[in-house]
């Protein structure tokens with residue numbers, strides 16, 4: 347009997363302990379928001395994604411290369427685990443031509459309401475109208491820097507997103523028809539809205555109803571040798587906090603020589619319409635050379651020299667590491 351009593355006592359004690367354990371509240375607040383170590387941005391991989399686009403040739407609207415490269419981008423985003431949306435339509439160019447447009451969107455963590463948008467244009471300019479040789483003005487450019495660099499960098503980010511999910515959802519948008527803006531040789535006015543046709547379309551018809559994001563980062567010409575990125579005017583006006591965040595993270599990573607802490611110029615680019623029409627604060631990380639006579643975007647801008655020779659892995663690395671750090675810090 348004494349044995350049974352003491353056994354009972356042991357059970358009662360154990361039971362009360364287990365009850366206590368159950369009722370104990372966790373001391374740490376456990377939510378899904380964590381500090382995340384970002385995966386390593388691989389500049390060789392980004393460079394490869396740039397070269398693969400250039401290998402298609404000029405990706406000008408209504409061309410085989412444009413179509414083939416668009417299919418490649420969809421395949422890559424799919425391979426890296428994105429939910430892929432395609433917006434296909436026909437829009438009119440400055441010259442009245444009907445252009446086959448395709449915006450390509452790769453979404454990660456599609457259900458989250460905490461989102462950041464990353465964008466670049468994937469089309470290339472049909473005219474090298476800034477080439478020193480006027481005989482080249484009607485020839486399409488390869489757009490290694492102007493087009494392929496931003497997209498290649500974001501394909502590398504897509505690869506990382508499959509390896510490690512950040513705390514937020516990400517939408518990678520490849521805008522079409524950014525670079526069909528009125529050429530210098532055209533008669534009549536250079537209307538601003540002849541540029542950025544794909545982003546205007548997207549901002550007027552987002553790929554999802556009521557789409558929203560905390561902010562956006564547009565990448566344009568982010569692979570050039572000795573590139574510098576000044577704070578672009580519209581970005582500073584519309585999304586000063588995002589500019590400060592990106593430039594200070596770049597600095598902290600040792601990329602302050604690329605991300606110059608000074609004001610650049612105002613650029614008509616896809617971020618204008620993301621800000622103006624979609625009402626999402628969006629910055630443009632775009633090459634800017636203060637003292638370049640030929641172009642503030644670099645000497646090869648809209649010339650036949652915009653090929654793989656102008657691409658430098660250390661620029662892709664500086665921008666790539668910065669963007670990666672920015673998105674994995676987000677809570």
Ligand code: AHN
Nearest residue numbers: 492525541566613614615
């Ligand atoms: C203008 O030249 C009006 N905007 C520059 C946007 C651009 C062209 N980005 C790449 N190509």
Ligand code: ZN
Nearest residue numbers: 471492525648
């Ligand atoms: Zn261009």
